Amino acid sequence: GIQVEQSPPDLILQEGANSTLRCNFSDSVNNLQWFHQNPWGQLINLFYIPSGTKQNGRLSATTVATERYSLLYISSSQTTDSGVYFCAVSQYSGNTGKLIFGQGTTLQVKP
Amino acid sequence: ETGVTQTPRHLVMGMTNKKSLKCEQHLGHNAMYWYKQSAKKPLELMFVYSLEERVENNSVPSRFSPECPNSSHLFLHLHTLQPEDSALYLCASSQTGGPIYHEQYFGPGTRLTVT
Secondary structure, rough: OEEEEEOEEEEEOOOOOOOEEEEEEOOOOOEEEEEEEEOOOEEEEEEEEOOOOEEOEEEEEEEHHOOHHHHHHHEOHHHHOOOOEEEEOOOEEEEEEOOOEOOEEEEEEOO | OOOOOEEOEEEEEEEOEEEEEEEEEEOOOEEEEEEEEOOOOEEEEEEEEEOOEEEEEOOOOOOOEEEEEEEOOEEEEEEOOOHHEEEEEEEEEEEOOOOOOOOOOOOOOOOEEEE
């Protein structure tokens, strides 16, 4: 099956710093989502980005589907950005959008 | 209520107990999913229901039994669980149908501890 690899596995930043998280996937995908999991376990949708570039405030994402990777950029990081960031991909199959998750990047932003 | 809700948020059960997890989506979607997140492991898909029919069962042990009575509600019935089943159980929903994929939205999860 498809493999999803995220890097780095762990990241520690000072508040105000910028960072780039990477997601590589081993096969063609129909779609890709980025999530932020807060300390209480809630998965928060960040981007739904099968290709191209999107921006939402301090966060932006780029997916290059032909080269099988996606990048999540966090600028001017804040302590509330701490948590685990997941990339998940889907290979459309009939009526189901089965998501395959990477292992995540654990981000800690220090004040 | 908005989005996807799950109850209970925390559950402690013995190995001989029977309990159920509930998920409700308020987004008008027609597909619902159960995922399991164990410590140090990525989220794993357990079950998919599309238009109230189970369309995927990802080799999940029979001690987990899903039920989808309508497109807004999804249950996960638990019985004779093992300590290794302790995990965060997440429910998700999406629209489905047609040739395109639709974004999935997740509930807050139920943190299950099996003693």
